[in-house]
Each structure stands twice: as C-alpha cells, then as structure tokens.
Amino acid sequence: RKEVEQDPGPFNVPEGATVAFNCTYSNSASQSFFWYRQDCRKEPKLLMSVYSSGNEDGRFTAQLNRASQYISLLIRDSKLSDSATYLCVVNYNFNKFYFGSGTKLNVKP
Amino acid sequence: DADVTQTPRNRITKTGKRIMLECSQTKGHDRMYWYRQDPGLGLRLIYYSFDVKDINKGEISDGYSVSRQAQAKFSLSLESAIPNQTALYFCATSEPPGLAGGWNEQFFGPGTRLTVL
Numbered sequence: 001r002k003e004v005e006q007d008p009g010p011f012n013v014p015e016g017a018t019v020a021f022n023c024t025y026s027n028s029a030s031q032s033f034f035w036y037r038q039d040c041r042k043e044p045k046l047l048m049s050v051y052s053s054g055n056e057d058g059r060f061t062a063q064l065n066r067a068s069q070y071i072s073l074l075i076r077d078s079k080l081s082d083s084a085t086y087l088c089v090v091n092y093n094f095n096k097f098y099f100g101s102g103t104k105l106n107v108k109p
Numbered sequence: 110d111a112d113v114t115q116t117p118r119n120r121i122t123k124t125g126k127r128i129m130l131e132c133s134q135t136k137g138h139d140r141m142y143w144y145r146q147d148p149g150l151g152l153r154l155i156y157y158s159f160d161v162k163d164i165n166k167g168e169i170s171d172g173y174s175v176s177r178q179a180q181a182k183f184s185l186s187l188e189s190a191i192p193n194q195t196a197l198y199f200c201a202t203s204e205p206p207g208l209a210g211g212w213n214e215q216f217f218g219p220g221t222r223l224t225v226l
Contacts, residue, residue, distance in 0.1 A: 008149065032213070043199060043217035044152070087151065089215075096167070097142075097215060101151035 001026055006088050006100035014108055017078045021103045023088030024070045033064055035073050036087040038102065044087055047073075078107045112136045113218035115200050121224045128187040130221050132200030140203045141183040142215065143167075143175060145196040152199065158183055159205070190225040197222050 006023045013019045025033075033050035048055065050062040050071050061074040071090075075082055088100035113134045122128055132141065139160045144152040144167075154167030156175040164175055172194060176184045187194055200218040 004151075034214070041197075041220075041222075043219050044215075045217070046214045049214070096154055096157070098154075099144075099152040101149055 002100075003027060003098035004088055004090055004100040006086075006103045008101060008103060010104040010106050012106045012108060013078055015078055015080060017107075018074065018076050019078055019105065020072055020074045021086055021088075021105075022070050022072050023100050023103075024068075025088075025090045025098070026069070027090070027092055027098075028066075028069060029092045030069075030090040032091045033062075033071050034089040035060075035062060035071075036089055036099075038085045038087055040085075044099075047086070075105075078105075080107050080109065083107045111219065113200060113202055113216055115198075115218035115221050117221060118219065119222045121226065122190055123226050124191055126190050126225075128190050128223065130185045130187075130198055130200075130223070132183045132185070132218055134181050134200075134202045134216075134218075136202050136216060137180070138202035138204055138216075139180060140205060140213075141177070142201040142203070143173075143183070143185045144199045144201065145169070145194075146199060146220075147196050155185065187223075187225075190223075192225045195223060195225045 035047040036044040037047045038044040054063045059076045063072045085102040085104045087102045091097045142157045143155040158177045174186045198221045201215040203213045203215045
C-alpha cells in the first residue's frame with residue numbers, strides 16, 4: 001500500500017469553477033501535511049501547509065481529517081494559471097517526506 | 110540566482126556508465142535530499158542527509174550512492190547505470206523542525222532529466 005494516495009485526474013474544469021482534491025495517507029503517526037504544486041517538467045513548489053484546524057490562503061483552502069486520514073484542497077474561482085499537478089505530501093518523525101503521485105488539474109477558458 | 114541548483118540539467122548515457130548528479134544550495138540548510146520522479150509514481154526518496162556526517166538511505170537506494178562534500182553540496186552517483194534508472198531526479202533542502210516541531214518546507218532544485226539507453 002502506498003503511503004500517500006491521490007486521484008491522478010485529470011480534473012478538467014472551466015474558469016471560475018470550484019474544484020476539490022482529496023488525498024489519503026496510511027500512517028496514523030503522520031505529523032506534517034502539505035500541498036505542493038508542480039508545473040510540467042518543473043520542480044515542485046510549496047502551495048500551502050495544512051494545519052489541524054484547516055487553513056485558507058486566498059482562493060485555496062486546505063483541510064485535515066486525522067480520524068479518516070485524509071487531507072483536502074479546495075480551489076475557488078479557478079484561473080487558467082491554476083492548471084498544474086497538485087502533490088499531497090506527508091511526513092512523520094520530521095525525517096522523511098512521502099509524496100503522492102499527484103492530481104492533474106486543467107482549467108479551461 | 111537559484112537557491113538550489115542541479116547539474117547537469119539533462120543527460121543521456123549508456124547502460125553500465127557511471128554517472129554523477131550534483132546539487133548545490135545557498136540556503137544554508139543542513140538537510141538535503143535526493144528524489145526520483147517517475148510518471149504515475151510520484152517522488153520517491155533515494156537518500157537524505159541531515160548534516161555532512163549523516164547519510165541515510167531512502168526507500169529506493171539500491172543502485173545509487175551519495176556524497177555530502179560540504180553543507181552546500183550533495184552528489185548522487187549511479188555506479189553502473191541501467192535503463193530503469195531513467196527518470197527525473199530532484200535535489201531538495203530543508204531546515205530541521207523548530208523547537209515546537211514546526212513545519213519544514215522542502216525547497217527543490219530544477220531537476221535533472223536522466224536517460225539511460
């Protein structure tokens with residue numbers, strides 16, 4: 001079983017739509033949670049950390065559900081520039097990071 | 110200038126050749142990592158280092174070795190390259206967690222695209 005699992009998509013949405021991704025993780029001892037964004041053939045970059053109480057950054061909202069061991073990312077008012085692959089990342093013992101395989105988002109005009 | 114750099118950016122080599130991928134960083138971070146990325150598999154950890162004297166295997170270290178020459182430099186070697194090592198390789202750095210166990214974002218280099226024929 002993979003440490004972190006994501007729906008690969010692609011999610012094809014029109015501009016202005018709201019879209020949500022989920023990610024499940026297998027280790028209940030996981031301590032840190034992140035969403036990274038990766039553009040085609042580029043390096044991953046941190047989009048946002050995910051806090052236990054949930055957190056929002058502009059159009060982006062992240063939620064953590066420890067009981068069900070999943071995290072989510074909600075994107076409101078999608079822009080063309082949001083098209084990318086979104087990677088879910090977890091770690092435990094602050095030693096190793098485990099990456100999901102990513103969810104691809106295509107925002108269309 | 111980029112904070113994390115990788116050389117070469119692209120490399121094509123033949124089976125059995127020895128290859129070294131280099132990573133340098135100016136962020137002053139102690140922790141450095143090597144990952145490979147394959148389609149549909151996400152990033153997988155090859156080796157990581159928490160300081161110059163600390164080297165640890167990741168989940169897929171077989172066929173690879175590393176050298177931490179200095180705080181700022183972390184090299185990955187393929188002693189005898191094979192075709193299934195064809196992948197996109199990323200180096201990353203991070204700070205250790207804070208006293209309260211705070212978040213530790215990873216910063217990635219631009220990647221090295223390696224093809225083994």
